[in-house]
Amino acid sequence: MKLSARVEYGVRAMAVLAFHYQNGPLPLREIARQEEISFQFLEQIFSDLRRAGLLESVRGVRGGYLLARPPAEIKVGDIVRAVEGPITPVDCLADSPSSECRHRKEGCLTRQVWERLRDRINEVLDEVSLADLTDFKTGSID
Amino acid sequence: MKLSARVEYGVRAMAVLAFHYQNGPLPLREIARQEEISFQFLEQIFSDLRRAGLLESVRGVRGGYLLARPPAEIKVGDIVRAVEGPITPVDCLADSPSSECRHRKEGCLTRQVWERLRDRINEVLDEVSLADLTDFKTGSID
DNA sequence: CATAATCCTGAGTGATTTGGTCAGAATTAA
DNA sequence: TTAATTCTGACCAAATCACTCAGGATTATG
Numbered sequence: 001m002k003l004s005a006r007v008e009y010g011v012r013a014m015a016v017l018a019f020h021y022q023n024g025p026l027p028l029r030e031i032a033r034q035e036e037i038s039f040q041f042l043e044q045i046f047s048d049l050r051r052a053g054l055l056e057s058v059r060g061v062r063g064g065y066l067l068a069r070p071p072a073e074i075k076v077g078d079i080v081r082a083v084e085g086p087i088t089p090v091d092c093l094a095d096s097p098s099s100e101c102r103h104r105k106e107g108c109l110t111r112q113v114w115e116r117l118r119d120r121i122n123e124v125l126d127e128v129s130l131a132d133l134t135d136f137k138t139g140s141i142d
Numbered sequence: 143m144k145l146s147a148r149v150e151y152g153v154r155a156m157a158v159l160a161f162h163y164q165n166g167p168l169p170l171r172e173i174a175r176q177e178e179i180s181f182q183f184l185e186q187i188f189s190d191l192r193r194a195g196l197l198e199s200v201r202g203v204r205g206g207y208l209l210a211r212p213p214a215e216i217k218v219g220d221i222v223r224a225v226e227g228p229i230t231p232v233d234c235l236a237d238s239p240s241s242e243c244r245h246r247k248e249g250c251l252t253r254q255v256w257e258r259l260r261d262r263i264n265e266v267l268d269e270v271s272l273a274d275l276t277d278f279k280t281g282s283i284d
Numbered sequence: 285c286a287t288a289a290t291c292c293t294g295a296g297t298g299a300t301t302t303g304g305t306c307a308g309a310a311t312t313a314a
Numbered sequence: 315t316t317a318a319t320t321c322t323g324a325c326c327a328a329a330t331c332a333c334t335c336a337g338g339a340t341t342a343t344g
Contacts (some may be wrong), residue, residue, distance in 0.1 A: 202312025
């Protein structure tokens with residue numbers, strides 16, 4: 001039940017971009033330096049984030065990255081799913097719409113639990129936006 | 143954000159024991175056969191479950207395993223934590239009581255999100271007992 | 285135009301984790 | 315005494331992870 005380092009880095013890097021919102025593109029090298037993350041590793045992560053439409057890139061000199069939407073409209077869940085793919089606590093939930101659980105004749109009893117778990121995880125992650133993270137004066141997220 | 147096969151197997155095996163509750167010890171070999179799980183792998187998992195006090199064992203001929211408590215008093219969360227250890231979405235939460243998050247001067251902004259996530263995951267898993275799983279006549283868990 | 289700064293991409297790599305297997309000891313009912 | 319069982323530690327192959335490496339594409343600036 002762990003998130004990868006990719007996700008942790010991704011969220012932190014996006015938070016940096018949120019702080020910098022509306023100040024023009026920020027070079028990835030700068031973000032990596034600030035957060036002490038491997039630049040080349042971050043490149044891969046940002047590739048996913050960009051493909052997911054969460055950020056835009058400007059190439060060439062004076063280029064960099066910008067959030068594709070205002071910080072309030074980017075949820076932590078968006079970042080997690082962009083970087084790690086959909087939340088699937090057990091493989092059973094990955095593909096099959098509702099089939100494939102053929103253990104025990106009564107059907108896959110445990111499936112309901114994993115579905116609930118998946119839904120709750122997505123809920124929690126979608127309750128918090130980048131704005132919530134950067135606007136730290138408000139203290140608690142609640 | 144995945145659970146291991148160990149957890150999936152553990153929960154299914156415990157559900158089998160819940161079905162069999164109060165019918166004397168059930169040999170592990172039988173459980174493994176029913177659920178099509180590697181017997182030797184299940185042995186390791188049951189070792190953890192037993193050490194966690196979730197089940198009792200009877201050695202020798204006609205031995206086997208029994209739930210240490212009634213199905214209603216064993217939560218899926220108990221099984222998950224016994225088999226996988228405590229839920230820690232990011233390593234940041236593993237040890238340090240509240241320290242160690244020294245990225246960015248404002249402190250670890252993202253930490254709150256991961257703490258919430260961890261708490262919610264534990265909540266969901268603790269809402270469902272083995273009795274809920276086996277008492278499938280009631281349909282939905284809610 | 286040349287250069288340097290930046291994004292972009294695919295391949296490779298060493299360490300760790302995962303999902304098992306193997307071998308054998310300890311216990312106990314029949 | 316035997317066979318059924320739990321228990322334990324060592325081992326192993328394959329997958330995953332957290333990167334690194336190498337190099338191409340794009341573009342502002344001098």
